[in-house]
Amino acid sequence: MQVVTNIKGLVQVLPASVRKVCGKDMQDLKVLKNAFLLFDKGRIVDYGSMKKWAEMAADYGRIKEIDATGRFVFPSFCDSHTHIVYAGSREIEYNDKIRGLSYEEIAKRGGGILNSVDRLRQASENELFDSAWERLQEMCAYGTGAAEIKSGYGLDLKSEMKMLRVIARLKEKSPLTIKANFLGAHAVPREYIGRQTQYVDLIVKEMIPAIGKEKLADFVDVFCDKGFFTIKDTERILEAGARYGMRPKIHANELALSGGIQVGVKYKALSVDHLEYVGKKEIEALLGGDTMPTVLPGAAFFLGMSLSPVREMMAAGLPVAMASDFNPGSSPSGNMQFVMSLACVRYRMYPEEAVHATTINTACAMGVSDVLGSISKGKKANFFITKEIPTYEYMPYSFGNNKVEKVFLNGKQVR
Numbered sequence: 001m002q003v004v005t006n007i008k009g010l011v012q013v014l015p016a017s018v019r020k021v022c023g024k025d026m027q028d029l030k031v032l033k034n035a036f037l038l039f040d041k042g043r044i045v046d047y048g049s050m051k052k053w054a055e056m057a058a059d060y061g062r063i064k065e066i067d068a069t070g071r072f073v074f075p076s077f078c079d080s081h082t083h084i085v086y087a088g089s090r091e092i093e094y095n096d097k098i099r100g101l102s103y104e105e106i107a108k109r110g111g112g113i114l115n116s117v118d119r120l121r122q123a124s125e126n127e128l129f130d131s132a133w134e135r136l137q138e139m140c141a142y143g144t145g146a147a148e149i150k151s152g153y154g155l156d157l158k159s160e161m162k163m164l165r166v167i168a169r170l171k172e173k174s175p176l177t178i179k180a181n182f183l184g185a186h187a188v189p190r191e192y193i194g195r196q197t198q199y200v201d202l203i204v205k206e207m208i209p210a211i212g213k214e215k216l217a218d219f220v221d222v223f224c225d226k227g228f229f230t231i232k233d234t235e236r237i238l239e240a241g242a243r244y245g246m247r248p249k250i251h252a253n254e255l256a257l258s259g260g261i262q263v264g265v266k267y268k269a270l271s272v273d274h275l276e277y278v279g280k281k282e283i284e285a286l287l288g289g290d291t292m293p294t295v296l297p298g299a300a301f302f303l304g305m306s307l308s309p310v311r312e313m314m315a316a317g318l319p320v321a322m323a324s325d326f327n328p329g330s331s332p333s334g335n336m337q338f339v340m341s342l343a344c345v346r347y348r349m350y351p352e353e354a355v356h357a358t359t360i361n362t363a364c365a366m367g368v369s370d371v372l373g374s375i376s377k378g379k380k381a382n383f384f385i386t387k388e389i390p391t392y393e394y395m396p397y398s399f400g401n402n403k404v405e406k407v408f409l410n411g412k413q414v415r
């Protein structure tokens with residue numbers, strides 16, 4: 001049994017039954033002042049005011065106490081969309097972009113997803129593990145306690161399995177809660193250019209059964225967008241994934257009103273992600289289902305894209321989740337505190353909404369909001385203690401700086 005005491009503000013206290021927070025409710029954030037947090041065997045046991053703790057403390061005898069005077073406690077961020085298993089980096093492409101080269105020109109110079117594919121195919125499983133581990137450590141230092149990690153830089157059976165084995169090892173070794181997502185349909189590999197349907201055949205007939213048999217993927221993903229995979233490709237892949245229990249989480253509407261959102265809702269996807277292009281029909285489709293609309297502010301920032309209409313979505317009653325999209329091409333950062341800042345500055349979300357978007361709603365987007373995403377009795381004791389800060393709004397306000405001082409995952413201090 002351990003207790004955090006004198007917490008200036010215990011942020012995101014919710015009843016354990018809440019799975020997501022929608023629409024106007026996202027403006028309400030419960031923050032307990034001058035609070036305690038009691039946890040045992042990896043789970044949250046109780047919380048409340050210091051006055052209540054003074055009355056209870058004697059019942060617990062001498063237990064380990066962590067004093068959080070002047071500090072806030074937040075539930076760990078859930079980062080429901082990342083691509084952290086990759087080899088090398090792509091700052092050359094970044095440089096080219098700044099100098100005004102088009103996407104096509106960049107691709108010709110070896111840029112884009114296929115650049116990462118070339119490097120990943122050459123990398124050993126150990127090299128990939130070590131670099132992904134470092135990224136995970138950094139994410140953890142910034143307050144992330146759960147992550148969904150995608151494959152999708154292998155694009156052949158052997159290399160996709162290699163990526164998924166790396167993710168399986170991360171799952172086993174890391175105290176973070178990790179979910180694996182098979183993204184064979186990230187791009188058409190060089191050897192299949194001009195033969196997209198045959199590549200989808202390979203995914204459906206060989207990759208998914210092999211991966212499914214070894215239970216290497218919790219989820220299945222498709223980059224369903226203009227110039228990438230079609231609705232028909234997506235349906236085939238999601239149906240094949242469903243046969244092996246892989247829930248869909250898909251990349252949709254980053255480049256156009258592609259129908260990706262609708263197909264996600266139709267196949268009961270946990271989430272549809274990116275969403276730069278959202279109109280009335282898309283909002284209606286989302287209102288008719290249980291799929292979490294997920295925005296990736298880091299990618300939109302890095303690529304200078306138009307912004308997802310999150311205020312409209314929330315006004316319509318929808319929940320919104322926000323994840324990092326940590327990847328070498330469009331979002332080389334897993335800093336969820338910065339995601340919160342982008343949410344507020346660029347998307348005009350209120351700090352309260354940004355907290356919901358990065359905790360309970362992303363937990364929902366990765367199917368773990370029964371055990372993560374809020375300070376609730378019985379949930380995993382995954383939380384962080386901030387440095388001394390004046391208010392919870394200081395979190396998004398003080399952008400780029402790490403305000404996290406101590407991290408607890410499964411009830412154990414890991415940083």
Ligand code: NIG
Binds near residue numbers: 329
């Ligand atoms: O989520 N949109 C597709 N995929 C990635 C980009 C991956 C890359 O460029 O390597 C994304 O932004």
Ligand code: FE
Binds near residue numbers: 251325
């Ligand atoms: Fe992505």
